[in-house]
Amino acid sequence: MDGKPLLIAGRAFSSRLLLGTGKFSSPETMAEALQASGTEIVTVALRRADLSGKRDPFANILEFIDPKKYLLLPNTSGAMNAEEAVRLARLARSAGVSDWVKLEIHPDPRHLLPDPIETLKAAEILVKEGFIVLPYINADPVLAKRLEEVGTATVMPLGSPIGSNRGLETRAQLEIIIEQARVPVVVDAGIGAPSHAALAMEMGAAAVLVNTAIAIAPDPAGMGRAFRMAVEAGRMAHEIGMGAPLASATASPTSPLTGFLRSA
């Protein structure tokens, strides 16, 4: 479909599905899934890549992501505080990877829940240094506004914890974030089924990021296509208009609450 393009930091994308690259059974399977999903933005954990420029054959994940087809979005996964995340982002830029960065700071390595304080600190520094910052956050509307104010290109609130596949458990908070946002809102984690992705898009999310649900599917390329369709369907429905129908309740002939308007 030819809906409105996704605009991030002035760059237009026709796909609203971002993909992560972890958890696949092989880099080849990952490459096929990227292709099938139609994605244009792909995130990679810098700690898994070789940043020395020596083309390490045992850490060659970047070689499976064609920079002509995809915007490579390095992420700072592994960083436990602002200082480490900033260091990783600078390293990626100086290694020629990108000046875009998916800012992820999770001091808790078990549930990978993001640290709001360190994320805000790092975002401030990176924005000032000219990075295009896409921060991964909990579904916290105030934090989302604070990040927007320091100049991040998006906010990326989670639907539920990474890898949980539990869908939009933070729905009420996501609705507030979307309603208030002046930057694209990308729902980032917990999306375990195409229906979750469609729902996020119907709600007005600008995009979604999916990894686990595609990577561990028996047919990752097939699942990539399923998500592509779900995201397109959800977006199309949103653009057409998903306003809740008025007066869905049974009409009452006696109008006890508004009858006075007609009796005068």
Added chain:
Amino acid sequence: MTSFLRDRNTPRLQRFAALLEPVDDAQLESLATESARITRRHFGNAIRLFAPLYLSNECINNCAYCGFSRDNPILRVTLEVDAVRREARHLVKEGFRNLLLVAGEHPKFVSNGYLESCVRALVPEIPSVSLEVAPMEVEDYARLSSAGAEGLVVYQETYDEDAYARFHTAGPKKDFAWRLACPERAYAGGFRRIGIGALFGLADWRSEATALGAHLNHLLRTCWRSQFTVSLPRLRPCAGSFAPDHALPDREFVQLICALRLCFPEVGIVLSTREPAPLRDALLPLGITMMSAGSHTEPGGYTGEGTAQLHLTVRGKPVAPAPDTLQKNARATEQFSIADDRSPSEVAQLLRSRGFDPVWKDWDRAILA
């Protein structure tokens, strides 16, 4: 101080104990199915690979089950730092980007300064360096983590205090509580990955497992920034010919892995080359997240480094080996014999053929420095 081992009144630990009760075949299969599913969801299809690099087999402890025990008359050596670097480079050529430095406890040969020198020598070339060495104070851990070591592994061996006293007959390792608090000191010292475990064979496996679960549960609360892994080594033949009196049969071993996975979905489970190849292959989908491959358990085992400095010890005292004792091609004595002798590339190939991605590198020291 050890009371947390007995405090099991939490939903997670109660469930863990229940899952360790005897099960029939159908129940075991459904445990395994669930365990495999949860493992994929949390860790995906990736299996991290690492190699142990033994620095020294000198030791001042007597542990009845360990080949390195002080009183065992074996060939010993502590590798010089350059020799450690050459062993590491050999492992790098094989693909490893994650090394575990292992040493016996010997304040003279394996001093904290020596360990720090080894770490400093390796971090420029190895993305992830971990240590499995004698317990230390927080300040000493802090020095090693500042030097670039990222992980620390320490097994309690047995959580049964009576058995612990029986098997650890000499040396500083006799102190059960000092060892038990080791992971928390390592955390305070800045280590990000911490590995714990019990050596199965020293006490009843169920009580060992439930205590291990209680320890893990405690650590997950007290050390919230660390990533934990659990190892479940089963005793292997070694010098000193120790015969374990408590078996952990394969079937129960599988049940234990699944129970751990179901109750601690976020914790890594390590499988070493102590287990034979067919069993390792069969365990792959069940809950394992990290494996060693092509391991040697003696200093210099990969390249033959250190053979010129080999010496025999008798009751802890070095004696110059008589020429007939030290045969040509003599090697330091190994800690235990491994049961899967496939090369790292063979193991990686096997992983791929089973639909797993062998991950050599998933850490970059650039994050820290």
